[in-house]
Amino acid sequence: MTHTYQITGMTCTGCLAKVESLLKKVPNVKQVDISLTEGTADITMAKHIATKDLQLALADYPKYQLSEAHTHHAVVEQNDQAENKSWLQTYKPILFIGTYLFAIALIAGKTSDGINGLTAMRIFMSGFFLAFSFFKLLDIQGFADSYSMYDLVAKRFKGWAYVYVFVELALGLLYATDLLPKLTSGITFAVMSISLVGVVQSVLNKRQIKCACLGAVFNLPMSTVTIIEDGLMIIMSLIMLLI
Incomplete structure (x- = not known):
């Protein structure tokens, strides 16, 4: 199964690589595909993983915040400002x-x-x-x-x-x-x-x-x-x- 999550705080490919490596360490995570532009992560898992467990994986890096993918508009607006x-x-x-x-x-x-x-x-x-x-x-x-x-x-x-x-x-x-x-x-x-x-x-x-x-x-x-x-x-x- 694959779930999409919102991740804020990523500003560069270095951030992307760090978040990806942290999430891949979570048990039962099989694949992590992150879109820096969209600020989202598609996480493929062997079985359901609670959102709080994924958030816990990023706890040592508080600038990265993971949540359910319902704040997409805010991230798009932020990226549009950067592109403009x-x-x-x-x-x-x-x-x-x-x-x-x-x-x-x-x-x-x-x-x-x-x-x-x-x-x-x-x-x-x-x-x-x-x-x-x-x-x-x-x-x-x-x-x-x-x-x-x-x-x-x-x-x-x-x-x-x-x-x-x-x-x-x-x-x-x-x-x-x-x-x-x-x-x-x-x-x-x-x-x-x-x-x-x-x-x-x-x-x-x-x-x-x-x-x-x-x-x-x-x-x-x-x-x-x-x-x-x-x-x-x-x-x-x-x-x-x-x-």
Whole structure:
């Protein structure tokens, strides 16, 4: 038998993965199919399971609330409001961060003869990795859940999602101190290239999943903005490798 339940509090694919894993641990649950858009879960069970038992499975995560599927309208309205946000409103966090980093890079690269392009790129890349790793560290579990939904390596070995956060942090520090510049750029090129493949596949397949670039703090959808972001880092690391 299959029953449909309403689940509130899910904002990203990381939330979806967490709720799904918790519900599957309930005895007699055979299958859980969650719709993030609808805010519903179709639960197939070997025999009837009381709603309170399903709610108890989510008790350690109070932001997720499970109920009988009669509050559908409220969830649809909430999702419609999110979908009606403008492009600028959606990507405002990443635009602000990029603008700040660009300004800092120009200031750091300024010399009496103009702008030192290599220094400006190095500082921009340092700020990029330090800022983005900071947001990931605020909720490393949420980031790992989201990242493992599309990254080629993390889908097969979720532990890489946790390691990736500290790789970004290390790259940020190496660029800031200008230590081992060639090795740092080589690692950046390799890591970001692998990440880009998963992003491109998700965008081309029109998968409605959350971009994990800013961790689980902001609900940014996967889009061409993510491709541009990763592609920019790949191009800059390649330039620094070749010069």
